[in-house]
Amino acid sequence: MERLILSGAALIDGTGSAPVKGRAVVVEGDRIVAVIPDGRHPAGPTVLDLEGLTLLPGLINCHVHFCLGGEPDPAKVLAEDPPATRVLKAALRARQTVEAGVTTVRDLGGIDGIALAIRDTTRAGLIPGPRVLAAARGICMTGGHGWQFGREADGPDEVRKAVREQLKAGADVIKIFATGGVMTPGVEPGSPQLTPEEVRAAIEEARKAGRRTAAHAQAEQGIAACVDAGIDSIEHGIFLTEPIAQKMAKAGIALVATLIAPEQIVVHGVKAGIPEFAVRKSEAVRGRHLESFHMAVRAGVPIAAGTDAGTPLNPHGSIVPELALMVKAGMTPLETIRAATATAARLVALGHEVGTIAPGLAADLVAVDGHPEERIEALADVRLVLTSGRIVVQRVAGAPR
Numbered sequence: 470m471e472r473l474i475l476s477g478a479a480l481i482d483g484t485g486s487a488p489v490k491g492r493a494v495v496v497e498g499d500r501i502v503a504v505i506p507d508g509r510h511p512a513g514p515t516v517l518d519l520e521g522l523t524l525l526p527g528l529i530n531c532h533v534h535f536c537l538g539g540e541p542d543p544a545k546v547l548a549e550d551p552p553a554t555r556v557l558k559a560a561l562r563a564r565q566t567v568e569a570g571v572t573t574v575r576d577l578g579g580i581d582g583i584a585l586a587i588r589d590t591t592r593a594g595l596i597p598g599p600r601v602l603a604a605a606r607g608i609c610m611t612g613g614h615g616w617q618f619g620r621e622a623d624g625p626d627e628v629r630k631a632v633r634e635q636l637k638a639g640a641d642v643i644k645i646f647a648t649g650g651v652m653t654p655g656v657e658p659g660s661p662q663l664t665p666e667e668v669r670a671a672i673e674e675a676r677k678a679g680r681r682t683a684a685h686a687q688a689e690q691g692i693a694a695c696v697d698a699g700i701d702s703i704e705h706g707i708f709l710t711e712p713i714a715q716k717m718a719k720a721g722i723a724l725v726a727t728l729i730a731p732e733q734i735v736v737h738g739v740k741a742g743i744p745e746f747a748v749r750k751s752e753a754v755r756g757r758h759l760e761s762f763h764m765a766v767r768a769g770v771p772i773a774a775g776t777d778a779g780t781p782l783n784p785h786g787s788i789v790p791e792l793a794l795m796v797k798a799g800m801t802p803l804e805t806i807r808a809a810t811a812t813a814a815r816l817v818a819l820g821h822e823v824g825t826i827a828p829g830l831a832a833d834l835v836a837v838d839g840h841p842e843e844r845i846e847a848l849a850d851v852r853l854v855l856t857s858g859r860i861v862v863q864r865v866a867g868a869p870r
């Protein structure tokens with residue numbers, strides 16, 4: 470089996486520990502097989518010299534939408550594009566994602582089975598892209614947030630059926646829209662939507678099939694219903710409260726805040742072509758969103774990184790803009806790296822495969838120039854990306870391809 474030795478880099482293993490020097494990572498086939506003292510390996514054509522770089526586990530983005538392209542009004546573009554164009558654009562986004570060092574993503578809802586197809590074709594090695602866990606279509610109430618792309622369902626029985634449909638289509642994770650949101654006209658982020666009974670039905674069906682669940686949940690009552698029913702992650706979590714945060718911490722329910730999504734909408738505004746309703750709602754909730762994020766961090770809620778890539782002016786690719794906002798909100802750079810590696814891997818039930826650097830795990834690795842533990846933006850200077858032991862990006866000299 471082909472053997473590759475990654476030598477000379479400082480190692481950040483994703484668990485939150487400080488970088489370690491003097492270790493080399495040995496890759497065989499698609500696996501990390503050993504972490505050994507640097508310099509003890511025979512020099513040769515299979516050694517990649519990463520001196521001066523930092524080596525990390527491939528990054529994980531827990532919230533993307535491959536169907537959406539991050540234009541000022543992505544829903545409009547999607548509606549106007551013919552189906553074939555939608556697919557080709559999604560394939561391009563998958564490539565941009567992995568080239569930015571993001572080797573695993575969770576796609577939380579789209580149409581036409583596009584994310585499922587991206588998952589299967591990248592897995593088969595036909596197109597470059599990250600590992601994908603796909604939700605197929607998100608489940609919402611009739612006319613509720615997400616209805617343009619979601620599966621509308623009303624009442625626990627219909628929600629059950631909607632979940633079963635996604636499982637039948639091959640969904641890895643079940644996404645529900647528990648409350649209103651920013652990107653659908655006519656609904657408000659502060660309003661609950663799916664009932665507690667509907668939420669319970671969805672989670673129960675997903676569990677029976679061994680799948681994890683994620684809830685778009687912004688309103689307090691909706692978040693509470695999802696947490697009480699045992700959801701695996703709260704997406705956005707705008708109107709979080711102290712008692713709910715405590716419950717989440719105790720139950721190990723993750724928060725995927727997607728701070729960059731409303732940030733981009735507010736910063737660019739209507740003058741950039743973003744729909745007025747989205748700007749108005751984002752401006753209204755932005756302060757409360759940050760407050761909730763602080764609350765969650767203080768309470769010890771597992772924080773997993775996600776960008777909601779595809780929303781207005783929030784393109785696919787790097788996860789660094791989200792991590793930079795998390796640092797601005799008070800987390801250390803190493804904590805944000807853990808949110809995009811070990812914690813994220815646990816959330817998507819791939820902790821045994823990715824998210825850290827250890828023997829036996831898949832060789833999903835990224836090397837960057839500089840010291841991201843001091844300056845998180847250094848993560849954007851990607852020099853090497855491996856997925857399952859295959860080199861996807863190589864911007865280091867004198868190395869095998």
Ligand SMILES: [Zn+2]
Pocket residue numbers: 532533534577777
């Ligand atoms: Zn989303």
